Amino acid sequence: MNIINQMVFEVTGAIIMSGMFDDFKEQVRSQANIVEIISEYVPLKKRGGSFWGCCPFHGEKTPSFSVTPDKNFFYCYGCHVGGDVFTFVMKMENCTFPEALKLLANKLGIAVPEKEKTKAELEREKQAKQVIAANELATRFFQACLTKTDYGIKAQEYLTGRGITPEIIERFSIGVALPNYNALLSALGKRGCSAGLLVQAGLAVNYDRGPMDKFRGRVMIPIQDPRGHVVGFGGRILEQNSQQMAKYMNTGETEWFNKRTLLFGMNVALKEIKKRRQAVIVEGYMDAISLHAAGIDWAVASMGTAFAQEQAKLLARAADEVVFSYDSDAAGQRATVRAVSIAKEVGLKVRVLIVPDGKDPDEFVRKHGKDAYLRLIETAVSGIEFQMQYVISQNNVSNLAGKVEAVSNILPFLLECKNEIEVAQHIKTLAQRLTIDEGLIMSEYRKLSRKNDRGEAVSKWQIQPNVLSAEDLAEQLLLYVILKNTDLALVYRDKIDSVGFMSKFRGEIYEGLLKQLDAGSKSAADKLFTELSNEAATELAQIMTKDLAEENGEKLVDDCLRQMRRGALERSYEEHRLRADEYERLGDDRFLQELAESQKIKDEIKKLY
Structure with missing residues (x-):
């Protein structure tokens, strides 16, 4: 969490200077028995070296939620949520890290250090x-x-x-x-x-x-x-x-x-939102109240159309998915387009519910009832699909100028997609709707992706398959080894930096580890969870579930780096090959340069075997 890096830290009125806070945080961490804390929320049974129970973050009947006291973390093999004791309390109580820290300190009888207030x-x-x-x-x-x-x-x-x-x-x-x-x-x-x-x-x-x-x-x-x-x-x-x-x-x-930091109905809807891992977001409090009256009791209101990042973060602590159900008027639709991007930015899955006949949720549910509204939730379109539909509706796509304008306005939304497969599917759909050559749209998209300020060209984005690729596994194993033996992280630092990580979340874990080591910490793994984003913390928990036999760590690191290097080269080769195909189709002589670069990369790949 960014707030941990601040020099001054506020815990509900108590201001703790940075050095004092670190000591206080470690005291709470060392005294908090993760099994005892989690057992207050979830019944656990010991099985081997871990404790198991039904996950509190998603509905299940067969226990897939494990707590490993030796490693001081929890992980659910069903929904893949994981972290340390602070992460668990934050998710269960829907609170910030400072609030979770204070809650645990009070539970353990540890005094919260305070500076004398002005x-x-x-x-x-x-x-x-x-x-x-x-x-x-x-x-x-x-x-x-x-x-x-x-x-x-x-x-x-x-x-x-x-x-x-x-x-x-x-x-x-x-x-x-x-x-x-x-x-x-x-x-x-x-x-x-x-x-x-x-x-x-x-x-x-x-x-x-x-x-x-x-x-x-x-x-x-x-x-x-x-x-x-x-x-x-x-x-x-x-x-x-x-x-x-x-x-x-x-x-x-x-x-x-401050409406930016509040969601109407969150306090009464929180339990159901956590249970479903989904929240329905409406504009006004009367919309939310009417939905609750109809039995849709996981609805909250943003109290206007200005959905804010603070509200998105509040929801991300309790839900995996949000369904926007703003009014069907022009203002509501414009606001939804903006809100989709804000929600996706904090890692939420986003869908959009279109209320028919220009009605608002309150009017619709009172007239048609709960079941009709539930069907609208079930058929809600993805956030990017709604954004594409909206942009097309706002342009005259019967002529070339309108099509070009529509494509230009849609491309920035495609940059928000998680992987190349999703991008390719949306570009295919867009090409069919506008009757434009798919390759031309892809070419424009690649130009934009190389220019975007985030520096996340599409070839660098992580694809999340159900089965880990060899490169995914290599990155996870590498992190596991250097987390267990931090000396290797320093020995291989230059080589790891030169290869880099395909997954930005594993890259975040690596950077966090280096930061801990540079600060003089030797047991960095257990301190990382609260420093990371939710996605990176979940990835770290998954990595820490591995239980490898002790072997030659240096050989394993070398093997992992070789596989990671190969994966990076293969992605680069594919990018240059596709670019060569595009240039050749357009009659551009630059395709020869791209073919030469592709062959050069192919030769480098062969050397790794």
Whole structure:
């Protein structure tokens, strides 16, 4: 995790300087018995040198989840999730590394080291507690207004008309704000909340005549963070008396309410999302509430069309796949195109659900019911497929200029694909739809892939087959050996650097190991998990499941490097061969140069045998 590399580290109010934090982290790691910790969540049975149970991250009846105390890590052979004790707690509690560290420290009775807080920090901490407390009181007040006032009867009738049951009202703590100008101010004032505090919390607004309630005559929906704290509100107008009154109103952006870091309904949907490893994402909180009322209780709302990377990361801790179900209007479709790329960037599988007849999810599920909506989820198209469809629909592809524009706009999305096989399939589909030569699109794609800022030319991308290739296996074995014998990592550093890794995640593991060794650590493997991305940590866990007999480590490293070198040359050969074919088809004399380069690489491959 990047945050570990910062010089100053914050753990829910406690600020720990870098050196002190490293000692604290290692103390927690060394005292946390991974079997005991995981057993609090998953029943485990000892079998050989490992402990086994049913994986908590995907539904299964036959145990494929193993915990290896000697190596201090867990791994599931079913869903391939793995890591150390910190990784496990982060995934189970859907929390950040600092939160997991503090949770484990408290569980083990280890004091969290703190620097003496400044006056400003103490004041901010006090304000945060007061605002959260005021929001909690406001929630209870709005709930009481719903059930104990005449005005609340109107709100109940409105909610019933939208299919929202008492159970859903309770689940989401829904209430109503009275139409008075100071009902909330008066009620909470009696409980010790000043007008200034309510203004700070976004519950009241200062006018010339003095402070007044911000939310009036609205169905009130508390917005909670993943830990269940009320940080803001959404309000839906109950009686539209004036065209100037907004239909929906939210708490304004504050230090405590930032929509980029929140997903409405995440706290109530989290359990089902983890169970299914899937989340349905809608625009508004009423969409999410209606889906929950219909039994689609793994839905959350991004509260608008501006889906953010922070929201994507929040979902990636609990789900493998997201299904976007934004409104079918132009704004919703444009937002979906952007959101697909953001979600894919954090490693999520993405699909897009198209609600027919221009309806939003709320309207559709109330009219057609749960089963109809589930069928839409089942038939949802892949994220890249939706992006291609959208771009084509926005261009006049009946003429050449429109086709060229469409291809130019689609190519950047293809750069986000995981492997060459996926790219090739999408290019084939695109060529058929636009009646353009497939080779021409591939040629343009290769030009763009060589220029892209990430430096991930398509020939370098990792293909993830069901059966590991010889090069995959060589990379895994090499990492296993140098993780077990870190001296070999330093001895062979130059040779490994010259060959490189086909898999960017194995490359990340290697770079992380070198960083630990350069810092003077000799037992680097067990410290790597929290430094790596989720994908790299999973790959490391898979590598650590290997149990090779002790043998000549140097010979094994040499063999692995030879295989890796061969794989790199074969990919380079294929790239030059394909380029030669393209140039020859276009009548470009450069095909001779590419053929010569191909032959040169072929000769190098023969020398490795």
